[in-house]
Each structure stands twice: as structure tokens, then as C-alpha cells.
Amino acid sequence: MIDINLIRTEPEKVKAALLKKGYEADFSAPLEWDIERRKLISEVETLKARKNKVSAEIPTYKKEGKPVGVIFEEMREIGNEIAKIDERVADLEDKIFEFVACLPNLPDEDLVAGGKENNAVERVIGKKPEFDFTPKNHVDLCTSLGLIDYERGVKLSGGGFWMYRGMGARLEWALLNFFVSEHLADGYEFILPPHQLGYNCGFGAGQFPKFADEVYWLDVDADRKKNRFMLPTAETALVNVYSGEIIDESKLPIKMFAYTPCFRKEAGSYRSEERGMIRGHQFNKVEMVQYAHPDHSDEAFEELVNKASRLVEKLGLYHRVSKLAAGDCSASMARTTDIEVWIPSMGIFKEVSSVSNARDYQARRNNTRFRDAVTGKTRYVHTLNGSGLATSRIMPALVEQYQNADGSVTVPEVLRPFMGGIEVIK
RNA sequence: GGAGAGAUAUCGAAGUGGUCAUAACGAGCCGCACUCGAAAUGCGGUCGUCAGGAAACUGGCGCAAGGGUUCGAAUCCCUUUCUCUCCGCCA
Numbered sequence: 001m002i003d004i005n006l007i008r009t010e011p012e013k014v015k016a017a018l019l020k021k022g023y024e025a026d027f028s029a030p031l032e033w034d035i036e037r038r039k040l041i042s043e044v045e046t047l048k049a050r051k052n053k054v055s056a057e058i059p060t061y062k063k064e065g066k067p068v069g070v071i072f073e074e075m076r077e078i079g080n081e082i083a084k085i086d087e088r089v090a091d092l093e094d095k096i097f098e099f100v101a102c103l104p105n106l107p108d109e110d111l112v113a114g115g116k117e118n119n120a121v122e123r124v125i126g127k128k129p130e131f132d133f134t135p136k137n138h139v140d141l142c143t144s145l146g147l148i149d150y151e152r153g154v155k156l157s158g159g160g161f162w163m164y165r166g167m168g169a170r171l172e173w174a175l176l177n178f179f180v181s182e183h184l185a186d187g188y189e190f191i192l193p194p195h196q197l198g199y200n201c202g203f204g205a206g207q208f209p210k211f212a213d214e215v216y217w218l219d220v221d222a223d224r225k226k227n228r229f230m231l232p233t234a235e236t237a238l239v240n241v242y243s244g245e246i247i248d249e250s251k252l253p254i255k256m257f258a259y260t261p262c263f264r265k266e267a268g269s270y271r272s273e274e275r276g277m278i279r280g281h282q283f284n285k286v287e288m289v290q291y292a293h294p295d296h297s298d299e300a301f302e303e304l305v306n307k308a309s310r311l312v313e314k315l316g317l318y319h320r321v322s323k324l325a326a327g328d329c330s331a332s333m334a335r336t337t338d339i340e341v342w343i344p345s346m347g348i349f350k351e352v353s354s355v356s357n358a359r360d361y362q363a364r365r366n367n368t369r370f371r372d373a374v375t376g377k378t379r380y381v382h383t384l385n386g387s388g389l390a391t392s393r394i395m396p397a398l399v400e401q402y403q404n405a406d407g408s409v410t411v412p413e414v415l416r417p418f419m420g421g422i423e424v425i426k
Numbered sequence: 427g428g429a430g431a432g433a434u435a436u437c438g439a440a441g442u443g444g445u446c447a448u449a450a451c452g453a454g455c456c457g458c459a460c461u462c463g464a465a466a467u468g469c470g471g472u473c474g475u476c477a478g479g480a481a482a483c484u485g486g487c488g489c490a491a492g493g494g495u496u497c498g499a500a501u502c503c504c505u506u507u508c509u510c511u512c513c514g515c516c517a
Contacts (some may be wrong), residue, residue, distance in 0.1 A: 022435040037477095038476095038477065038478090041476075041477050041478095041486080042477060042478070042485090044486080045476095045477065045478090045485055045486045045487090046485085046486095048485085048486055048487085049485060049486070051497085051498085052485095052486090052498095054497085054498095055444070055445095055497070055498050056444080056445065056498095057445080058444065058445085058497070058498075059444050060445060062445095063445085068497080069497095071497070072496095072497040072498095073497080074497085075497040075498080076496095077495095078497090079497070079498090089494095209482095226506095246474085351491060378474080381513095416444090
């Protein structure tokens with residue numbers, strides 16, 4: 001959430017920043033509400049101060065036997081006046097909140113404006129795999145090797161679901177275990193969060209209200225705020241762990257990761273480019289999150305980008321690192337860097353990790369703060385997140401890049417310890 | 427799912443309509459004093475938020491959350507959430 005005070009003091013600057021994301025903002029209404037709100041607050045506080053003063057004197061009057069009927073009458077009137085103004089203030093605050101809550105985050109100043117077309121490749125890692133035979137695509141490979149049972153997945157749950165079997169399940173599990181072991185080695189805390197979350201989590205992460213229709217709701221009550229939804233990414237859980245709390249500054253940065261399945265509606269996104277497990281309603285992901293001190297969140301960001309890239313590199317996969325243009329960053333994020341892995345059959349790079357710095361946008365929404373040791377004041381933390389990694393995108397790249405002429409797939413060396421030493425899947 | 431009990435600061439806990447909510451009492455933590463140092467002891471301090479202010483500071487709000495009664499609510503009433511105990515259910 002953007003600070004209303006920032007909108008008040010530098011509306012043009014905020015407007016220009018949002019425009020880089022392609023978002024046109026008009027602050028005239030909320031700024032008027034804000035002026036009225038502050039005027040009313042100072043009025044009503046004067047009344048309240050008087051009421052408090054008189055109320056405190058009443059017991060004394062009573063003890064002295066003085067009449068209090070007239071005072072009660074006056075206090076009742078003041079009370080009515082207070083109630084009226086309070087109601088108006090609450091109303092204005094609701095409107096301001098609603099407006100601000102729907103604004104996307106400000107992009108960092110160094111980002112270029114515009115969408116995807118302005119993303120910039122920062123570096124390419126590894127060697128582009130060349131084949132002296134006609135390589136198969138991942139759907140054919142996974143099917144012929146019996147790694148993924150697409151048909152029976154659809155039979156169980158409908159389109160967009162699949163089932164890992166046998167060596168496929170073991171490969172998937174090995175990937176997850178490899179990621180877990182790497183994050184543990186880097187000192188991150190392992191979290192297994194609930195897979196069902198309350199509305200507040202979606203709001204805190206900045207995904208609601210805008211994307212509330214893109215998750216699966218467990219509808220019990222007509223009021224969505226009382227229902228739970230299946231998490232679309234572990235970020236939604238991890239970023240809310242300390243909501244409403246004041247963290248000890250010495251605890252920062254807090255580094256954690258979680259493995260969860262992710263559930264997304266992905267309505268109407270069936271393209272030939274997304275066959276197989278490129279985009280499904282349920283996929284596995286290990287997610288990294290950091291709660292960082294605002295002065296050090298840039299370092300945390302670099303760390304997460306490097307971690308994600310290194311995981312892909314250790315798997316021996318050809319990939320690249322791209323800095324996203326402002327408009328391609330998701331709404332909650334101030335900056336995002338994507339790790340994209342090469343899918344030979346498609347001839348393109350596909351995102352396997354999105355590393356983002358939300359700065360204080362999420363922390364403001366869910367009220368996550370720390371106490372500054374120097375000033376003693378509370379400040380909002382910076383939250384950062386990145387996939388580390390999503391297996392559903394890694395698996396296609398892996399089987400395709402590691403395929404052999406005979407249709408078998410070599411197991412990357414780092415995964416072998418997690419697969420009982422198996423070297424080739426055939 | 428049923429019945430009962432509960433939710434007050436960092437923790438324990440008192441307060442059951444006003445003049446003790448920064449909040450008793452106890453502990454913790456931070457200063458200072460005493461000490462060679464520590465312990466013990468003594469003294470002082472120790473919440474968040476909003477509005478105004480350059481600041482010092484002033485004022486408002488906050489007793490799980492939201493409503494209500496009242497001149498006045500932590501206290502009485504209603505709704506919701508969560509925790510504990512007992513009973514039921516338990517793939």
C-alpha cells in the first residue's frame with residue numbers, strides 16, 4: 001500500500017511513477033477526502049477533550065452535592081455531535097483506504113517504463129544445448145518414460161491437472177529435496193505453512209482485492225472475508241507470518257522458505273505454448289521470503305536473485321536473468337528480476353523464478369514493522385520473495401535439455417543423491 | 427457438533443460503571459547508584475496509533491474484534507473470532 005502521506009506531499013511524483021507501470025491515477029478525490037478528514041479530526045478532538053475534562057469532574061460535583069442535570073444535558077449534546085463527526089471521519093477513512101488499497105506499488109526509480117517488450121536480459125548462464133538427433137518435447141518425453149500421467153490426472157480432476165508417477169514422482173521429489181537442502185545450507189528457516197489461507201493473507205500480500213477471483217475459494221460463507229482460499233503461492237502465507245507484529249531489529253533479516261503446492265485458476269489460458277505442465281491448476285514450488293531492514297533490502301534482493309540463478313545453474317540448465325520493465329512487474333512489487341530457463345522444444349526461455357522486492361508495500365498492508373534500535377521508532381520492514389524454484393517449469397526444461405538420442409533422460413548430478421543414485425531414467 | 431471458562435502492556439496478573447489505564451502487584455528489560463567486577467539492593471525509565479508542530483510537546487483513540495446501553499464502559503447487553511476444559515464425532 002502506498003503511504004497516503006506520500007500522495008499528499010508529492011502527488012505528481014507518485015503519479016509519474018505509477019504511469020511507468022501503465023497506471024493512470026487521479027488523486028483529486030482522495031486528497032479532498034484527506035483534507036476534510038484532518039479538519040474534522042481536529043474539530044472532534046477539541047470536543048472530546050472537553051467531554052473528558054467535564055466527565056472527570058462529575059464525581060466531585062456529586063460528592064459535593066452540586067446539581068449535575070444541566071451538565072448531563074450539555075454532555076449529551078456534545079456526545080451526539082462527536083458521534084456525528086466520528087461517523088463522517090470513519091466514512092472518509094474507508095473511502096481513502098479503499099482507494100489507496102487498490103493502487104499498485106511504485107516501481108523503483110531505475111526501472112524502465114512499459115511492459116514485457118522492455119525487459120532487459122542481464123546475463124545468460126550456461127551453454128545452449130545442441131542435439132545431433134531430433135529432440136522430443138517434454139510432453140512426449142514425460143509420457144513415453146511414464147513420468148507424468150496426463151490422461152489420468154485429467155480423469156481425476158479435469159483439465160490442468162496431472163499426476164506424477166514412479167520415476168517422475170521421484171524426480172519431482174528429488175528436485176524439491178535439492179532445493180530444500182540448498183536453502184537450509186544458506187541458513188533459511190524451513191516453513192510448512194497451511195495450504196488454506198484467510199482473506200487477510202491475500203490482502204496483505206497485495207493480491208486482493210484485485211486478483212481475488214483467480215484463486216480457489218472454499219466457499220462456506222457468502223462473505224468472502226470469512227472464507228479461506230487455496231494458496232496460489234507460498235508467498236501469500238510467508239509474507240503474512242509477522243503481520244501486526246513488531247519485530248526486534250536484531251532479528252532482521254529474517255530468511256525463510258517453504259514448500260507448498262500452489263493452486264491457481266489460470267482461467268482461459270490454454271495455448272499450445274502451455275501444453276503439459278507449463279501452466280496448471282496445481283504445481284509444486286519452493287518459495288523464498290526475506291523480511292529485510294529497509295536500508296539493506298537491495299542486498300537481500302541480490303542474494304535472492306543469485307540464489308535462484310545458482311539453483312538453475314547447479315542443475316546444469318541453460319538459463320538467463322532478466323530485469324523486468326515497470327509494467328511487467330506484478331502490482332505489489334517495486335522491482336522484479338526473472339530467471340528464465342531454456343525450453344528447447346519451444347525455442348524460448350520460460351520463467352522459473354520471479355524474484356521481487358515489495359519494499360514496504362506488503363508490510364503496510366499487513367502492518368509488519370520493526371523497532372529501529374537508534375530512534376526507538378517503529379518502521380515498516382521490506383518484504384522480498386522469489387521462487388526457489390517452481391518444479392513445474394524446471395521439469396520440462398530438465399527432461400528436454402537432458403534427453404538422449406535413445407529417448408532416455410540423464411539425471412543431473414546434483415539430483416542423484418536424492419534419487420538413490422539413479423543416473424539415467426529410461 | 428454440544429456444554430462451560432477465558433482473552434487487560436514483554437510475561438504473569440489485579441481492576442466488575444466515574445475521581446489510579448502507562449494500567450495496582452509480581453517478573454522481565456534498559457539506565458543510574460553501590461561494587462575491583464558480579465550478585466543482591468536502591469532510584470529512575472520501559473506501548474502503539476492518529477491529528478497538530480521544525481522540535482520540545484499538546485490533544486484524541488486503544489482492555490480480542492465490531493456494535494449497543496449510559497452524561498460516563500475494561501466493567502452491563504448483543505454479535506463475531508480465538509484459546510482452554512469436558513462430552514460427542516473421528517476417513
